[in-house]
Amino acid sequence: MRDKQVQDLKEYKYGFSTDIDTIKAPKGLSEDVIKFISNIKKEPKWLLEWRLKAYNRLKVLKEPDWQKPKYPKIDYQDLYYYSAPKSFKEKPKNLDELDPKLLETYKKLGIPLQEQKRLNGIAVDAVFDSVSVATTFKDTLTKQGIIFCSISEAIQKHPDLVKKYLGSVIPITDHYFATLNSAVFTDGSFVYVPPGVRCPMELSTYFRINASDTGQFERTLIIADKGSYVSYLEGCTAPMRDENQLHAANVELVALDDAEIKYSTVQNWYPGDKDGKGGIYNFVTKRGLCQGKNSKISWTQVETGSAITWKYPSCILKGDNSIGEFYSIAITNNHQKADTGTKMIHIGKNTKSKIISKGISAGYSDMTYRGLVDISKNAENSSNYTQCDSLLMGNKCGAHTVPYIKNKNSDSNIAHEATTSKISEDQLHYCQQRGLNTEDAVGLIVNGFCKEVLQQLPMEFAVEAQKLVGISLEGSVG
């Protein structure tokens, strides 16, 4: 049983591609392509102007190169910036109108939308290549006044909200990949939770890159109005391809007074084969703004996929008494590389933040935790606690920790701890003595190592993530 599982998963199980007719924008990045995207999505004029402004800035920006994992230069003119299943020209109104092939794809991925709708009670918004395919459970949410739809739909139906918040956390003047996204983003999810509403179910998006040579540039915007609560899940896969594919998404969270947003990611993009060929470049910008008093944003991520993961989900703690949290497990195996961590920027008084990061590297992989804790002058009585632990398996891989700590306020405290170690012989011996084989023992110990983070995930995801953790390390011991 175990062997079969291993066999299944040694090969990336999401590595199929679906033959569906697609409409693509002309290859390359230009003003015309942006106009094409904007036009096909029937966007208002202000948005097109906004996109073009971002594009103009992009022309003078340079790609950053300070990161640890280096990659060959990306030819931005050799990418498709828009790819949509043909049957989507007119968006389907409900699931029954969807292309059956698409539904099958999602079934293979383990998210049968129909069933999910009935059984799980998790509302799913699925993004296929560039466009949002279907949103389940719409009615239940609408009753509560919660808006959960694709961002394109939100642009049409709720332009005021989008206009007010789009780019308020990640402005178009941000770094290269964020600006690129602002210029060419195609779809993504939009969530608005009205004041005082506690979202009754977990909201979830599923991303998939199908077409080759496409970049996926989705944009997610979540707004939790005063006193509301929402928990949001994100999962990702892509088919196996030899070439590297770019994924440069922007995620913006805004929490107003007393609101709380919980954002969980299980990222399992195709990591490339065991020799490091192919795989996704996951260069994502995620940023949350605790704008109101007593607001809270919590990021949880399980990063097991992608050839290169390069992201720092951050919290800007602007409101007084606001709280930011970051829980992360990053696992790299074979030739995968990751440079991930968080930024906690304390601006308001009495702000608190907590960072728990667990990195595991095996094979020939390379893993970096890079983080910033910045307590500004006026952030009186703020505190931060950071813990980042790394586990190494073998001496061909690397584990690095690069924290930046800036304290400008004498009433605030920052505590930081980091350790790097391997699985000790004693621990292994203890488990083996009790009848576990080496692999199971390692699995057990690693799960214990990650427990603090896994606990933060919603139930359904936690089980899956736990399995994923074991699977990602399969074959790295012995």
Place this chain on the structure above:
Amino acid sequence: MEKQLRTDFKKIIESSNFSEKEIITKEKYLNKFIQNGFPGKKNEDWKFLDLNQAIKSNIENLDYFNENLPNEVDPKIYVDGLEHNKIVFINGRIEKIDFKYEESDKLEIKDQFDSDSLLNDVNSLVDLNSALTNKYYKFQVKKHYTVKKPVIIYSLTTSKISSKNINIRLDFDLESNSSIKIIDYSIDKSENNFVNIVYNFNLEKDAILKKYKLDKEENNNIKYSYNNINLDTNSVAENFILSSGSRFIKNEINCNLNGKYSSAFVNGIFNLDNNKNHEIRTSINHLNENTKSYQLIKSVLGENTKSAYQGKIFVKSNAQKTDGYQLSKAILLSDNSEFNAKPELEIYADDVKCSHGSASGSLNQESIFYIMSRGLNYKEAKELLINGFLLDVVEKITDNEIKNLIKNIMGLKE
């Protein structure tokens, strides 16, 4: 800047007697410096402390050549209560070397320029040092010899100089099973100079180096100091830094643990007030098995001050059983003080024990209350806590005589 540099360089060459080969080498380093200039904020290693900006805003018309008039050494500067050997620099020129306590055949002093010992590809300041130092000294401690008394290197600047760049370079070779204790002591009567010091240490098997750097006296100079230490099997390097007096200083220590069972220790104190801006940057490279490093850095930060600690532990893939530890703590006494840290781990071997910790905040109010409830006033309570906080670092010094000297200099009570 370039024009000034080139003319000053010419003057230095004219006033010294370098060979043709030396001049060519020096010119190479000069060109390298001109190409890169003073490091600024854009350089990752100088992120927290912008030297380029500091020089621009504090020193007008930096002069790279100073006439090396001999200066009388005033014996009053000597440290009391400790018998010691002396090396005295005045305004960057070596005026006195006195090893009267040592056996002369056990200690060799070379002043021949040796282009092989110049350090390459470190940073532009080391290049500047290589280009402009006019004298080069190398102290070689012979096999199995323990230098009996500590060596105090006085580096003195007089009120005669201003807006000058001073470059000092010293080398120490410790042959196998030898040992030396060095105190680097700076006394500054000058203002607005840029002092650039480079030391290079080579430790052979079983050698022991203990190095203490004291910068206590209030002055308005900008300083940079780079120490490179190469350690062979079973050798030990102990470093202590008191960073307190200068307006602006960056101490950099680079340790290469080349041999098995070698170890490096770095202990540092920032005790700052009045607009000072200090940094310690260390890189400890574990390059062989069973090597060990330990770092402890503590800051006490007063009005308008800024301290930064950038510590890096690098572990090569063959350096199994490495033990690396790093701890930085800071007390911020004022609303205008700032502490920055970047404790970095870069690890490529799996069987290692590496950790770092960093904590910063204000004085613990409960502790102050506790002490005050026993009859001390607020100021005394605060001083007592800071005393204890810093004493912790000084206690790490393994040489008792020097430990007491430093306690006296810092005014720490037990």
